Amino acid sequence: MSSDLKSVLESIVLNDYLSLAVVTAVGYDYILNFSREIEYVWRKPWTWVSTIFVVLRYIGLCWIMTVALTDSTFVPGPPEACTVLYLVFIWGFVVFLSATDLVMILRVYAMWNRSRLILYTLLFIYVLQNISSVILDGVYNNPDTHDSVTVARIVNFSFCINKPVNVPLGLSLSILIPRLFLATTLMSLAVLQTLKQSVEMYRATQQWQPNRYMQKLVKDGILYFIVNVLFQVNDVLIYGTPLRNTSIILNTFIYTAFYTLIPRFIINIRELYDRDIHGRFHIDTGFGVQSWSNAGPDATVSAMVFVEGNQGPEVEDGMSNSGDLQVETGRRVHGPDLNEDIPIRGSVGV
Numbered sequence: 001m002s003s004d005l006k007s008v009l010e011s012i013v014l015n016d017y018l019s020l021a022v023v024t025a026v027g028y029d030y031i032l033n034f035s036r037e038i039e040y041v042w043r044k045p046w047t048w049v050s051t052i053f054v055v056l057r058y059i060g061l062c063w064i065m066t067v068a069l070t071d072s073t074f075v076p077g078p079p080e081a082c083t084v085l086y087l088v089f090i091w092g093f094v095v096f097l098s099a100t101d102l103v104m105i106l107r108v109y110a111m112w113n114r115s116r117l118i119l120y121t122l123l124f125i126y127v128l129q130n131i132s133s134v135i136l137d138g139v140y141n142n143p144d145t146h147d148s149v150t151v152a153r154i155v156n157f158s159f160c161i162n163k164p165v166n167v168p169l170g171l172s173l174s175i176l177i178p179r180l181f182l183a184t185t186l187m188s189l190a191v192l193q194t195l196k197q198s199v200e201m202y203r204a205t206q207q208w209q210p211n212r213y214m215q216k217l218v219k220d221g222i223l224y225f226i227v228n229v230l231f232q233v234n235d236v237l238i239y240g241t242p243l244r245n246t247s248i249i250l251n252t253f254i255y256t257a258f259y260t261l262i263p264r265f266i267i268n269i270r271e272l273y274d275r276d277i278h279g280r281f282h283i284d285t286g287f288g289v290q291s292w293s294n295a296g297p298d299a300t301v302s303a304m305v306f307v308e309g310n311q312g313p314e315v316e317d318g319m320s321n322s323g324d325l326q327v328e329t330g331r332r333v334h335g336p337d338l339n340e341d342i343p344i345r346g347s348v349g350v
Contacts, residue, residue, distance in 0.1 A: 008154055009154065009155065009157075010245075011245070011248075012071075012072075012073060012154065012157050012159065014245055014248065014249075015071045015072045015073075015159075015248070016072050016073055016074070018068075018072075018248065018249065018252045019068045019069060019072040019074055021252070021256075022064065022067065022068035022252060022255075022256050023065070023068050025256050025260065026061070026064055026065075026068075026256065026259065026260065029260040030061075033263075033264065033267065036267050036271065037057070037267060039271075040266075040267050040270040040271055040274070041053050041054075041266070041267065041270075044270070049103075049106070049266065052099050052102065052103055052266070053263060053266045053267075055095060055096070055099045056096065056099050056100065056103070056262055056263045056266075057263045059092055059095050059096055059099075060092070060096040060099075060259050060262070060263065061259075062088055062092050063088065063089065063092030063093050063095075063096050063259070064255065064256065064259040066085055066086075066088045066089035066092060067089065067252070067255050067256075069085060070085065070089060070160070071159060071160070071161070072159060073157050073158065073159050075159065075160055076151070076157075076158035076159060077151040077158055077160070078151065079149060079150060079151055081160075082149045082150070082151060082160030082161075082162075083143050083149045085160060086143060086147070086149050086160070086162050087143070090137055090141045091137070094130075094133060094134065094137060096259075096262075097179070098130050100228065100262050101126055101129075101130075101182060101183075101186070102126065103262075103265060103266065104186045104190075104224070104225060104228065104265075105119070105122045105123065105126060105186065107190070107221060107265075107269075108122065108186055108189045108190055108193075109122070111189075111190060111193045111194075111220065112189065112193055118189065122182075122185070122186070125178075125181070125182050125185065126182060128178070129178040129179060129181075129182055132174070132175065132178060133175050133178075133179070136171060136174065136175055137175070140164070140168070140171055143162070145165075147162055147163070147164055147165060148162065148163045148164075148165050149161075149162045150162075150163075172239050173236070173239060176232065176235050176236045176239060177236065179232050179235075180229070180232040180233065180235075180236055183225075183228045183229045183231075183232045184229055184232075186225055186228070187222075187225035187226060187228065187229050190220060190221070190222055190225045191222060191225070193220075194216060194217060194220045194222060197216070198213050198216060201213075201216075219272055221265060221268070221269060223261070224261060224262065224264075224265045227257060227258060227261050227262075228258070228262075230254065231254055231255075231258045234250075234251065234254045238251060
């Protein structure tokens with residue numbers, strides 16, 4: 001057996017193992033989080049953000065399955081099946097990434113006290129990026145015109161392959177770089193606001209509290225913004241370079257982590273809201289040190305938590321909105337650990 005043929009067969013076997021690993025990881029994550037999904041999505045009043053979650057979870061599931069099956073022997077053909085697999089891969093990713101960016105834009109919007117300037121700026125970038133992505137994908141990732149989807153046969157193995165045809169040089173970069181720019185902008189704004197409020201926390205308490213800052217990083221969802229940037233950076237770095245086995249393994253891991261983490265974004269923030277506001281009645285959502293340090297009768301505390309604004313039994317003199325972007329203003333929360341009522345003014349994002 002020639003060394004080239006041996007190398008190809010090793011790559012085929014590796015792809016099959018990675019396919020099984022992705023399916024196992026995604027299935028385990030789904031089972032692990034299904035009860036939380038029922039609790040914080042399906043049992044809550046339905047909003048348009050709930051719809052975004054369904055898109056992330058289930059269209060994303062179709063997309064990640066195509067990632068698992070691509071270049072594996074689990075789909076040996078015919079060419080029609082390969083074409084369907086390819087189209088789901090391309091357009092499933094477009095929809096999944098668009099929903100991801102929209103959720104993160106709403107999160108940043110909430111973190112920055114519903115700044116319309118930030119919202120409109122981010123939405124402008126978002127719309128331009130998605131329009132260009134849809135047009136370029138529709139034209140140049142079309143199997144009828146610029147992409148050849150066929151079945152390859154090596155020894156006893158058959159698998160789908162696609163090969164670009166007459167695609168302009170640098171096309172992928174013209175799609176990837178705007179995505180990376182938007183992801184970096186979102187992460188920068190989220191980190192900047194977190195650092196800003198951490199400094200305010202230090203000025204109010206006059207002491208550094210590393211554990212508190214780490215909790216704030218988690219509550220602000222900074223991890224999800226970082227994962228989004230790493231995913232986009234990975235796509236840019238692998239562009240135009242032949243993938244070795246190590247690179248294939250790393251790329252598969254990043255894609256799987258990206259899918260499994262992003263749907264948790266909404267669930268985790270909703271769970272945080274239920275626990276910290278409706279459960280314990282302290283408003284330490286990481287959006288205002290005043291809720292702990294110097295809240296008084298005339299203080300204003302930010303309660304923006306990026307979740308649904310359902311009014312609990314302990315809320316007085318307020319108005320609630322079942323939407324995901326607004327919550328009551330001028331309400332008071334009575335808590336067993338508070339010496340006085342804390343007036344809360346804020347808005348909710350998801």
